[in-house]
Amino acid sequence: MPEKKLKRGVAVAGVGLSKFGAFPEKNSRDLFVEAFLDLMGSMKGFDPHQIEAFYLGNFSSDQFEKQAHLAPILASWVGLSPISTLRIEDACASSGVALRQAALAIASGQYDVVLVGGVEKMTSLEIAAVTEALGTAADAQFEVSVGFTFPGFYAAMATAYMHEFQADPKAFYHVSIKNHNNGALNEYAQFKQTIREIMESKKERAAQKGRPVPVWEDEFDFLSDPKGNPMIAWPMALFDCSPVSDGAAVALLVSEEIANSFTDTPIYMIGSGQASDGALPERENLFSIPAALEAGRQAYQMAKLSPSDIDIAEVHDCFTIAEIIATEDLGFFDRGKGWQAAIEGKTTRDGIRPVNTSGGLKAKGHPVGATGVGQVVEIWKQLNGIAGERQVKGNPKIGLTHNVGGTGQTCVVNIFERRA
Amino acid sequence: MEAYSMISKDFFEALEAGALIGSHCLDCGTKAIPQRQICPKCLGSRTEIIEYSGKGSLAAFTVVYVPSSMMANNGFDSRNPYCVGIVELDEGPKISAQILDVDLRNPESISIGTKLVMVSAKNNTDENPKTHLAFKPV
Numbered sequence: 001m002p003e004k005k006l007k008r009g010v011a012v013a014g015v016g017l018s019k020f021g022a023f024p025e026k027n028s029r030d031l032f033v034e035a036f037l038d039l040m041g042s043m044k045g046f047d048p049h050q051i052e053a054f055y056l057g058n059f060s061s062d063q064f065e066k067q068a069h070l071a072p073i074l075a076s077w078v079g080l081s082p083i084s085t086l087r088i089e090d091a092c093a094s095s096g097v098a099l100r101q102a103a104l105a106i107a108s109g110q111y112d113v114v115l116v117g118g119v120e121k122m123t124s125l126e127i128a129a130v131t132e133a134l135g136t137a138a139d140a141q142f143e144v145s146v147g148f149t150f151p152g153f154y155a156a157m158a159t160a161y162m163h164e165f166q167a168d169p170k171a172f173y174h175v176s177i178k179n180h181n182n183g184a185l186n187e188y189a190q191f192k193q194t195i196r197e198i199m200e201s202k203k204e205r206a207a208q209k210g211r212p213v214p215v216w217e218d219e220f221d222f223l224s225d226p227k228g229n230p231m232i233a234w235p236m237a238l239f240d241c242s243p244v245s246d247g248a249a250v251a252l253l254v255s256e257e258i259a260n261s262f263t264d265t266p267i268y269m270i271g272s273g274q275a276s277d278g279a280l281p282e283r284e285n286l287f288s289i290p291a292a293l294e295a296g297r298q299a300y301q302m303a304k305l306s307p308s309d310i311d312i313a314e315v316h317d318c319f320t321i322a323e324i325i326a327t328e329d330l331g332f333f334d335r336g337k338g339w340q341a342a343i344e345g346k347t348t349r350d351g352i353r354p355v356n357t358s359g360g361l362k363a364k365g366h367p368v369g370a371t372g373v374g375q376v377v378e379i380w381k382q383l384n385g386i387a388g389e390r391q392v393k394g395n396p397k398i399g400l401t402h403n404v405g406g407t408g409q410t411c412v413v414n415i416f417e418r419r420a
Numbered sequence: 421m422e423a424y425s426m427i428s429k430d431f432f433e434a435l436e437a438g439a440l441i442g443s444h445c446l447d448c449g450t451k452a453i454p455q456r457q458i459c460p461k462c463l464g465s466r467t468e469i470i471e472y473s474g475k476g477s478l479a480a481f482t483v484v485y486v487p488s489s490m491m492a493n494n495g496f497d498s499r500n501p502y503c504v505g506i507v508e509l510d511e512g513p514k515i516s517a518q519i520l521d522v523d524l525r526n527p528e529s530i531s532i533g534t535k536l537v538m539v540s541a542k543n544n545t546d547e548n549p550k551t552h553l554a555f556k557p558v
Contacts (some may be wrong), residue, residue: 132489141428142454143516146552147484147491147504155482156506163532230498234483234527278460281506281514286480 005302006107009256011266012416014043015377020247020365021190022123028061028070029077031248031367032119036078039250046262051252052111053084055102057095057118058369063133064121074117091137092318094118095249096372096403096412100272102253103414112255118374119248120367130244134368137406139279151241153280153407154319155233160286161321162235164336169235171339173223175320176239176362178348183359185390190245190365195219202228240320242360247367249374264420265384267399271305271415273298280407287336289408292329296402299413300331307331310415311396312382313353314375316404317360323347326402327355330413354392357382372403372412383418424469426457436551440472440538442513453513472509474538476555479514481505483527494543503527507536507555518554 016039018031026034040046056071067073071085088098095118102114122130135144138153148156161167176195183189184197193201199222206213216222223229229237252262259266275294277283283290300306307330315330317323324338332353333341341347347355358364358378361371379399381387399416424430424441431454434441442453448462453472458465483503487496496502503519518541523529536555543550 128489128492131486135488142431144488145490146516146518146554147488147496147502148516149484149486149488151486152482152484152504155484156480156504159482159532160480160506231483231485231501233485234501236482279516281516282460283514286506 003301004298006103008107008109010103010106010269011254011256011259012251012269012376012380013254013259013262013266014039014046014252015380016040016042016250017188017374017377018248019188020245020367020374022244023246024123026121026246027124028058028065028067028119028121028248029074031121031246032074032117032250033077035117035248035250039252043252043263048078048080050113051080051083051115052113053102053105054080054086054115054117055098055105056085056087057090057098057116057372058087059089059091059094059120059137060133061121063136064124070119074119080115090410091405092316092366092368092371093403093405093410093412094369094372096375096401096414097274097410099251099253099373099376100274100412100414103269103272106253106255112258114253115250116253116373117248117250118370118372120369121246122244122367123246127244143279149233151233151236151319154321155236156280157286157325157407158235158321161325164285164287165339167339168343170220171324171342172235172240172320173220174342174345175317175323176223177219178342179317179356179360179362182349182357182390183363185388186359186364189359189363190243191359191363195222195239199228236319236321242318242362242366245365245367247365247370247374249370249377251373251376267380267383267416267418269414270417271299271301271303272413273302274410274412277409279409287325289325289329289404289411291408291411292326292402292404292413295411295413296330299400299415303415305398305415309398310353310400311394311398312357312379312392313355313400313402314358314360314378315355315402316371317356317362318366318404320362322404323355323360327353330400330402349390349392357387357390357392372401375401375403376414376416379416383416424455426455426467426469428454431455432550435540435553438540440474440553441469442472443467444470451511451513453509453515472511476507476509476536478519478530478532478534478536479506479508480532481519481530483524483530490543503530515553518552519556520554521556
C-alpha cells in the first residue's frame with residue numbers, strides 16, 4: 001500500500017471553547033458565538049474575513065432543536081457569509097471528522113484558512129428524549145429495537161472485557177475519579193468538582209435537610225453505593241457515564257507555510273486517520289473497537305510515530321470502559337492491561353501516559369458534536385504550556401485525539417506536534 | 421426459505437412467524453444475520469436466505485435500569501430492569517437480543533457463555549403489538 005500523507009502541511013493556529021454544561025438560556029448559535037469569541041480573544045490582529053470555509057460537526061440539531069441546516073446559520077451569526085459552509089454528521093465523532101476533512105481540504109490546496117466548529121445543544125430535551133435521540137446513532141432497526149440503550153452498549157462491552165481479562169471493575173472508578181480530578185481544574189468543564197467534593201456536598205445537603213447523613217468513607221465507598229451512584233446499565237453506573245451537555249468548540253486551521261503569520265505558537269497536524277464499522281454484533285470480539293485500531297494505525301503511519309511517542313492524549317471516554325478500551329486500541333497499553341494501568345495511575349496527569357487532562361467527556365462534558373474539536377483545544381493548551389493548574393510536566397510535544405461515533409461505527413484519530 | 425427476501429423487513433416478518441433468518445454466501449460460505457444481499461466478507465452478491473437453529477450462547481450483556489422508550493412502554497424502569505445482550509449463534513454470527521429468565525437482581529450471576537435458545541418478546545405498542553428478538557437460557 002502506498003504511503004499516505006498530506007500533500008501540504010496543516011497547522012492549528014488558534015482555538016476557542018464555550019463553557020460546557022447545561023445552559024437553558026442558550027441555544028446552538030449562542031454557544032457557537034461564545035466559542036468563536038473565545039478564539040478571537042486569543043488571537044491578536046486576526047481578521048476573520050480571511051476565513052475561506054467553515055466545517056461544522058453537529059450530530060443532531062434536527063432532533064435537539066428542530067433546526068437542520070445549521071452550518072450556514074452559524075457562519076452568518078459570526079459574520080462569515082458567504083463563505084462555503086458544510087455540516088458533518090458522524091454522531092459523537094462529528095467534529096473530529098470535520099477537523100480531519102477541513103485539514104484534507106487545506107492539504108488539497110483548495111483553501112488556506114478554514115474554521116472548524118463543533119456544537120451540540122442537548123439539554124433542551126427531557127432525558128428520555130435525549131436517550132432516544134442518541135439511540136439514533138446506533139442501528140435503530142436491529143439494536144435499539146431489542147431494548148439496547150447507549151449506556152447499554154458500552155456496558156455490554158464492559159462485561160465482555162471483564163470476562164476476557166478478569167478485570168477488576170474498580171478500574172472504572174479510577175477512570176471516573178481521575179477525570180473528575182482533572183475537570184475540577186478546568187474552568188470550561190461541566191463538573192468542576194472532584195468526586196470527593198461531590199460526595200461531601202451530598203453529605204452536607206443531607207445534613208441541612210435533616211436527613212440521615214450517609215457514611216461514605218471515601219470516593220470508592222461512595223461510588224459503590226447505589227444511593228450515591230445509581231446503576232444505569234450494569235456494570236455502568238451514573239459516574240461511569242458522560243453527562244448530557246451543551247457546548248461549542250472551534251479551531252482555526254491554516255496551511256503550514258502561513259501558520260506563523262497567525263500565531264507564534266501553532267501546532268501541526270502530522271497524522272490523521274479515520275475508519276468505520278457496522279453494528280456492534282458484527283465485530284469479531286466485543287472488547288475492542290476495530291475502527292479505532294484502524295484510524296490509529298493510519299494516523300501513526302502518517303505521523304511516522306508509534307504509541308510510545310505520544311506525550312498526552314484526549315480519548316473518547318463517553319463511558320469509563322471506553323477510556324480503558326481506547327488506551328489499548330491506541331497501543332498505550334497491551335490488550336487486556338488497560339484496566340490495570342488505570343488502577344496504577346498511569347493515565348493521571350503525573351502518570352507515564354496522561355489521558356484526558358481536560359477532564360474528558362466524563363467531567364468536562366460531552367456536547368456530542370463539539371467533543372472532537374474540544375479535544376483539540378486541550379491538546380493545544382497542553383502542548384503550548386498554557387493549561388494552568390492541570391498542565392502536565394515535561395513540556396509535552398506530541399498530542400493525540402481519539403474521537404468515536406456511536407459504539408465505534410466511526411473513529412477518527414488525529415496527531416499534533418509542537419515544533420517551537 | 422424462498423418465502424423471505426433480502427429486504428430487511430422480511431427479517432421481522434420471519435420473526436413474527438417464529439423463524440430466525442439470515443443469509444449464506446454461495447461463494448465464500450460466510451453466514452450473516454440479518455440477511456445481506458451483498459456478502460460482507462467477499463462482497464459477492466450470490467447470497468441466499470437461511471434459517472438459523474435459534475441456539476447460541478451469551479457473548480456480552482447488560483442489565484438496563486434506565487430503559488429505552490420502547491422498553492419503558494413495556495413496563496420496565498429502574499425497579500424493574502431488563503437484560504439485553506449479544507448472542508453468538510451456534511452457526512457463528514452474532515446478534516443483539518433481549519435476554520429473558522436471568523436473575524436481574526444479581527447481574528453478577530449472569531455469565532458469558534451461557535447456552536441460550538431463541539424465544540420472542542412482545543412489545544406493548546398501541547394497536548399493533550410487534551415481536552422483538554429474545555433468548556432465554558436452555
